[in-house]
Amino acid sequence: MSEVCQNAEEFITELVDQAGFNVEVSSEFTDEGCVLDFSGDDSGMMLSENGELLDAFETILFQVYGRELDREHRFVCDAEGFRQTRKSELHAMAKFAAKNVREKGVPFTFGVLNSTERRIIHLVLSKEEDLETESVGQGRDRRLQVRTR
Secondary structure: OHHHHHHHHHHHHHHHHHHOOOOEEEEEEOOOEEEEEEEOOOHHHHHHHHHHHHHHHHHHHHHHHHHHOOOOOEEEEEEOOHHHHHHHHHHHHHHHHHHHHHHHOOOEEOOOOOHHHHHHHHHHHOOOOOEEEEEEOOHHHOEEEEEEO
16 A cells, blocks of 8 residues: 555655645555645645645545555645644534534534545544434535434
């Protein structure tokens, strides 16, 4: 798997160089998958529009190298600790939704989240025996719903 990660790093490095970004790319294979970190003068640009460029790089990497990864692994692109901060936010959001559903007995539906963000919340709440999560809707209108079992 580290070979896939190394290939992804080389591919993305060439892509950002050709695009004119002044960033260095490093990679590490973790339990989550291949984590690529962007650092340098233009790393802040990667965070524009709530990390949309990072999401785009992840999509490209999955399209190019996705078949070479095990199903439980992903490509994760990060800059300036953005993904870890977002992951902490999603954990807090999951706990808030769980509390809300338990107190009110009414399903809680999140706003727009990408597939990775929905997955994080699914995983956080999968340990809750009295709650279940489900992605509802199609395409860009897909939402995550939390409800009691």
